[in-house]
Amino acid sequence: MLTLKSRFALLAASGFLLGSALAQEDLPEPGSPEWRQHFAVDVAADRLAEVPVALPGKATTYSVTYKGEIAGFDVGRVFLTVAASDTRYSIKYRMEQKGIARWFSDANATTVARGTIENGDIGAHYYLNHDFEAEDDQQYVEMYRPANARRIHLWADPVYTFHQPVPEDVAFGAVDPMAALMSLGFLPRQTAGSPCDRVVKTFDGRRRFDLVMTDDGTEDIRKGGKGRFEGTAHRCRLDQVKVAGYRAKDSGDIDGDLWVYIVPVPETFRTSTMAYVPVMIRAKQGVFTARLEGKYPTITGPNGKSVQLGRD
16 A cells, blocks of 8 residues: 555645645635635635535435444444435435443534535535534534535534645545545446545545545455345455645544445446445554444335345
């Protein structure tokens, strides 16, 4: 993976140079001409009155509950539902910590996202995330970018503290984190090759980074357990390349080794916008290995017929 990262070294370096152009105390007032020169986001005082992207009609839906384990301990659940038609998608995500994880944090998160799909790529995309640590420690973030727009609506409560610039030309073409999930784990590849080999430009409102997924073979998953996926999956290594918006001391979100396991959607359910689905995620840092294992991964077609993946 180091060799792949080196391919993006120039891009990452250019992002850090942009970021170093202004010190934290010199950041311009949001909305000012200087702000617009250095930042691609238009900071809003309020949330949008309504979600600007319609729900997908006649959609194929993937639903799964990921059980989180670290060193054999139950640490939480991730509930994911992704629906996609030929032209639009919607995502519902919820994370709950359980067991020993709650000794350290009561953090939970919910996200809703919608967008359009144009010629196999993400077009317009909307994202609303709520992180909850405690009643007095919460964060809301809303982002929306119309298709091909150079500027992005951003509302955050509490208001974001920005550290380094991310100008329009660096943020252009980057998608929100849930749209990135759609691109990495569900859409078909536009060219021949492994379904793992993908690079998605991503922007979370403050930081611009690339999510780089590469082929690492296949694996026969035979973990067992009620409702868990069993079968052969593509093992895709996932890395993050920082591009802009970071301070020199900031680390990325992927610390250690991380793999995403994806499987093809059965032919009778496969569509132009849902070709693969993620059934497991595995991360390793030092001696510890964490897993998110999919339980009851189910594809449901527009006609209401369903199939549970990995079940004989």
